[in-house]
Amino acid sequence: MIDSNSARIVVDAAGFHLDDWHKRARFTPEDLAGLDAKTGASGVLVLDAAQRVEDLTPWLNVLTAVEIGFDNAGDGRGFSLARALRGLGYARDIRASGGIHVDQFRHALQCGIDAVILTREAASRMPEQHWVNAATTTALNYQARLGFASASWRSREDLNL
């Protein structure tokens, strides 16, 4: 069990972890122009769902951490954003935060999101086992059968947790 009051919780397909990004610098796409590669690589790029990720192409091989904010549980733009980032070749971590819940975890993983950042409240209301169970439902995937590349291709070893 995780026992820390300070940090948020991160859940990936394997279960709960402490948020290891909370000490990293956070910046938005507007900050990118003035950013050196080192800061870019060590910080977290925070995107909101309306971002045109195609404009980020020059930075995609520098960045190591992208956080996509979901406005609410009904707003699926973040899924498309993650797909677009993967399509553009971004291969490092993507996490989702905000209005995303356990019944959308399957969708997040299949769109190339590696983990979801939870508030304490959300983590206590949606226990770890529910997330782990939801992750197993990615196995039955019509789109993969039909020839689409699965975006949840990243293996555990790649995850920087």
Added chain:
Amino acid sequence: MYRYNQFDTEYVRQRVAIFREQVARRIAGVLTEDEFKPLRLQNGVYLQLHAYMLRVAIPYGTLNARQMRALAMIAECWDRGYGHFTTRQNIQFNWIRLDDVGDILEALADVEMHAIQTSGNCVRNVTADHFAGAAKDEIEDPRMTAELLRQYSTGHAEFAFLPRKFKIAVTGAAHDRAVTAFHDIGINIVRKEGVVGYRIVIGGGLGRTPIIGTELVEFLPKADLLPYLEAVLHVYNRYGRRDNKYKARIKILVQELGIETLRAEIDAYFTATRDAFAGVPDAMLGAIEAAFQPPEMPPEMDVAEAYDLRHDAALSPALAAWMETNLEEHRDGRHAIVSISLKAPGATPGDASAEQMRVIADLAERYAYDEIRISHEQNVILPHVPKAHIAAVFRALDAAGLASANIGQLSDIIACPGMDYCALATARSIPIAQEIATRFTALKMERDIGALKIKISGCINACGHHHVGHIGILGLDRAGVENYQITLGGDGTEDAALGARTGPGFSAEALIPAIETILDTYLHGRKNRDETFLAFYRRVGMAPFKRALYPPTNRARHESAA
């Protein structure tokens, strides 16, 4: 007919299990109503005016007898003994309990059916020409494409939380019976220089903002269909409006961005992602193609080659009348397409009792190669009936109250559930449909009028498709009083047109006389019996109807009443 493979079966069973568990978590309070709502919607569960409603998908309107019997069983076990076939080739059960849904979904899964994505902001049940595989004017059976799209859209992770619902219809014939011009995406199977491909139409729709779809691609190679649709949905998901649900459909995005800009966005994403798509494996395409081959006709059918239906007609005037309206020519001369009307005058359009469902199932099994279709016009179709069996089919239908001879005529009305069931409705629509059907069939005017589509919506969301009715009726609430607007000249086919308003609306009492005035104007003005209502309207326009509906002497009185 397409049969589930092991994957389909596992998928549907898994969805049932997941939904059962979600319902349990909602009841335990773990899921909030906001979180639960999209989940129940994507499993077909609505909260209606009086009770929960379950909407079951009938993909591309195709059923077999076993499935129809399962629907009958569900109607009896968990509802009030009937079901309601909808304008999107679904069936709705209007009186179910939330805690029974898991069991109902399980019963559906037993017969390879489901309620997945029949509502919610996702890709909905894909519809197709209800004469698919039987129509004479068909390039290719559209159900092959529709089944491919069913698989593609089912559980698509990226598109489960779109700005709004997304409806796709497919037609493979020159005559568009699938209303493709009024869908978010309409797919027309076309042939160009001997090659079969798709013409893609985008941004059509009815509802508050009726719009005829715009051509997005003139000819799309078949192999590109899925990655291209993926690009359409991707662009829509990112840029479709989410600030106002009435402006969230893709038709508004088409209007606001303009077709050129939108096409450029879609093409850019398509070009960038096309190579990551490996193509649908041949084995899967082959299985789908094999599933939609024409039924195997027994060898004795050869004898029926010369069967002449006129002999049957001569023996029974009732049968002759029914054959005139409810039979359609089949591509195979030994067969006919039979439409079973769910529009008995005075009944609720689209309703079928469990008993009637069983009668239809028995007939399909006994005479019609076990194939049944549901049309968007809320009727049932037996697509392949040997002509030698037509008279027997008619007699059985007649005994079950299913032999209304009115397909495509005045009393074959599309009506939304209206204020009797729907929480959104502002006026009644089913009672209006019943009144119109009863009145004009009693006057024996129906035959004389001939081809006529009347469509009724009980609010501006237009579920009754009134914009594309030859006569459209829209029920509104005016300061607590029902008021009905009439539109004329709408058409949902390849000659797509939106109906035009006659003028001020009518009270419930004045509505039927107004319809009578419209029909009289047509009957007295038409060149001859071959000039249909729609053809007449296109020739003469609105003016003669306006004059008849709003004569100068009555105008002041009418306006003070409105």
